[in-house]
Amino acid sequence: MxxxxxxxxxxxILLAPALSAIxxxxxxxLLFIVVxxxxxxxxxxxxxxxxxxxxxxxxxxxxxxxxxxxxxxxxAAITTVxxxxxxxxxxxxxxxxKGNKMILLIMLxxxxxxxYIIRTMSWINILGVSGALNSxxxxxxxxxxxxQMLYNETTVIxxxxxxxxxxxxxxxFVSLDGIDTSLEDAATSLGATRWQAFLQVTLPLSLPGxxxxxxLCFVLGAGTYITPVILGGPxxxxxxxxxxxxxxxxxxxxxxxxxxxxxxxxxxxxVAIYNRYLGxxxxxxxLG
Amino acid sequence: MGRRVNLGWGAIRLYTILVYIFMFLPIAVVVLLSxxxxxxxxxxMTGLSTRWFETxxxxxxxxxxxxxxxxxGLMTAIISTTLGVLASLALVRYNVPxxxxxxxxxxxxxxxxxxxxxxxxxxxxxxxxxxKSFTLLLMGHVIxxxxxVILVVQARLVSIKRDVEEAALSLGASxxxxxxxxxxxxxxxxxxxxxxxxxxxxxxxxTGTLFWKPGGIETxxxxxxxxxxxxxxxxxxALGTVIIVMTVGLPLLGMAIARRMNKTSGG
Numbered sequence: 001m002x003x004x005x006x007x008x009x010x011x012x013i014l015l016a017p018a019l020s021a022i023x024x025x026x027x028x029x030l031l032f033i034v035v036x037x038x039x040x041x042x043x044x045x046x047x048x049x050x051x052x053x054x055x056x057x058x059x060x061x062x063x064x065x066x067x068x069x070x071x072x073x074x075x076a077a078i079t080t081v082x083x084x085x086x087x088x089x090x091x092x093x094x095x096x097x098k099g100n101k102m103i104l105l106i107m108l109x110x111x112x113x114x115x116y117i118i119r120t121m122s123w124i125n126i127l128g129v130s131g132a133l134n135s136x137x138x139x140x141x142x143x144x145x146x147x148q149m150l151y152n153e154t155t156v157i158x159x160x161x162x163x164x165x166x167x168x169x170x171x172x173f174v175s176l177d178g179i180d181t182s183l184e185d186a187a188t189s190l191g192a193t194r195w196q197a198f199l200q201v202t203l204p205l206s207l208p209g210x211x212x213x214x215x216l217c218f219v220l221g222a223g224t225y226i227t228p229v230i231l232g233g234p235x236x237x238x239x240x241x242x243x244x245x246x247x248x249x250x251x252x253x254x255x256x257x258x259x260x261x262x263x264x265x266x267x268x269x270x271v272a273i274y275n276r277y278l279g280x281x282x283x284x285x286x287l288g
Numbered sequence: 289m290g291r292r293v294n295l296g297w298g299a300i301r302l303y304t305i306l307v308y309i310f311m312f313l314p315i316a317v318v319v320l321l322s323x324x325x326x327x328x329x330x331x332x333m334t335g336l337s338t339r340w341f342e343t344x345x346x347x348x349x350x351x352x353x354x355x356x357x358x359x360x361g362l363m364t365a366i367i368s369t370t371l372g373v374l375a376s377l378a379l380v381r382y383n384v385p386x387x388x389x390x391x392x393x394x395x396x397x398x399x400x401x402x403x404x405x406x407x408x409x410x411x412x413x414x415x416x417x418x419x420k421s422f423t424l425l426l427m428g429h430v431i432x433x434x435x436x437v438i439l440v441v442q443a444r445l446v447s448i449k450r451d452v453e454e455a456a457l458s459l460g461a462s463x464x465x466x467x468x469x470x471x472x473x474x475x476x477x478x479x480x481x482x483x484x485x486x487x488x489x490x491x492x493x494x495t496g497t498l499f500w501k502p503g504g505i506e507t508x509x510x511x512x513x514x515x516x517x518x519x520x521x522x523x524x525x526a527l528g529t530v531i532i533v534m535t536v537g538l539p540l541l542g543m544a545i546a547r548r549m550n551k552t553s554g555g
Contacts, residue, residue: 014378015390018371018434022393025431026405029412036411086307093304111311113535115492117509117516118528122314124520125321132317135332165311194296223401225495230516240403240495247407248499260407264400271399280392 030264037257047254055258065242065259069266072239075153076221079160083217084210086161087168091209094169095176105173112166120159120230127155151233159231160221167220168213175209176202212283215274219267239263315532322525340526350527353511357491360422360507364429364490369483371430372437373475379438380445395435405432406499420502428500429493433486440485444478477545484542488535 037055040048059065094104111119126132127149134146149155179202187197225240232238243263246256274283325335344350375394378384397405409428410420418424452474456466494509501510508531515524 011378011382011384014374014382015384018375018394018438019390021371021431021434022396025409025427026397026400027393029408030400030404032412032415033408086310089300090304090307093300108308108311110536111315113488113539114315115509115528115531115535117492117494117512118318118531119314121512121516121520121524122318122528125317125525126314128520139332162311162314165307219399219401223403225403225498226513230513240401243403243407244498247410253411256407257411260404264404267401275392280388280395283395 033257033260036254037261039254041252041254052254055255058255059258059262065262068237068242069239069262072222073266075157075160075238076218079157079164079221080214080217082157082161083165083168084214087165087213088172088210091169091172091176095173096181101177105170108169109166111162112170116163117226117230119162120227123155123159123162123231124150150231151236153232153236155231156228156236156238159227160224163224163227164217164220167216171213171216172206172209175206175212179205208278211274211278215270215283218270222267223263318525318528319532321522322529324522324525326522340522341530343523344526344530347523349506350508350511353506353508356505357507357509360425360429361487361490363426364433365483365487367426367430368433368437368486369441369479372434372441372482372486373479376438376441376445376478380442381450394438397432398435402432402495403499406496410499420500422502422505425497425500425505428496429490432493432496433489436489437482437486441478441482444481445475448474480542480545484539488539492535 036047038051038053040050040052040054042048090108094101094108097104124131128134129146129148129150131149133149134143137143138146183201183205184194184197187201188194192200222238223240224238225244228236228238228241239259240263243256243259246252246259320333322340323336323338324333325337325339326333379387379391384390406428409431410424413419413424413427448471453466453470456470457463461469491507492509493507494513497507497510498513501507506514508527512524512527515521
């Protein structure tokens, strides 16, 4: 074999293990559940292979599923907006501060490393009936009986925001940090106020980071399973909880496949729109 | 004008401090309550005590979950880092045709919601007669840690200059010698960072794990999850504190090591 041919083959040898893992453990399984979603669950024994539309009909027309899907998207959207509102000023402060940026950034990223379930349950210590907030209010004499603040949609959004905020901050920071500050100075020296300079120069240039952070928050938020179970009430189920119910509890795998794929398609449309306009490179930048 | 700028900056600073408080307060309360002497583990605190850590240490179920999580995390880290470093080398060092498509494929597990990934893998491997088992758990963890490893390792690899290797080659070293004595040592911080990242993500994972774990096997997060069913106990806060120390301490340690190695190796 010539040296050129060997040189050309080398990267594929290096890529082969990772690509086959993705292929066998992600792509093929996804294609498999597409097929599986058309099978039919049997009351006893193995599921019936075939081409039945029953699961898809249920997933797409049942009001129960539709309401929970819409509710899931709503919760993800509110969470994303909350993350942007909390994260943008913080990222801006970190990017423009004269102190040690890296320390500030690492500090805000630390919770990202802390176990998701610990961070989620930590809110019970704060908002629970015998939690910090109730104790403080009773101590201050504002209330005499503890209030139940937990187990509703607001606490689900709160928990999700706490979980996803670092993703948002990091992505915005990466794009703000790449903007030359002299651009803003140039704008102000030409007569713009600081605020105008920010709105017309910095903000538009940082939008790719905001979009990448927003996409991550939305996709991760909409796919969440644990937060509604721990911080939500019985009526705050999100779509992933439905999938879990179908697959693990009811063992209705064909229906569970259809529901999973529905979630994947809805979020996939968002990812595709994002990819069309901004490309995956921005996302890779913010994650690495 | 200058006054207004300072005022605006001051407001942003205050806002940022509040955001930091929002992020850290619940975590600080977990740590605080884990040292609570009060037997219900709630406020008001009656004193400081380490009794919850002692009960934790004696709780065989939790200790077993710890061992499972650590073994799973280490195996995930080894496999994921090996695959990730090889793929990153190919992407950074060679002109691979279809580079963007390959990158998108490799980071796809991040973009697929974890529940969907969990369902797909569970059903497919079950079809192949591999039921819920440690093997399934391991494969699942490898697949969703891989993209993170690749992103971290790639970012580090870009900073290693090719010139050093070319110098070695031109001075008569064989490609094999060059790789072992030049590239690999320079690569070590990236390998360490990737491995640590994979370990932490695997150690923390709960959603996929709940789908994949066989009955009787618990990892630390699923153990906490099943303990939470009743109510939050001081023991959970103590366990939380241990994990916080581990998950914050390990990456910081890793970063410090990576930095030191970077300095000594002149990268």
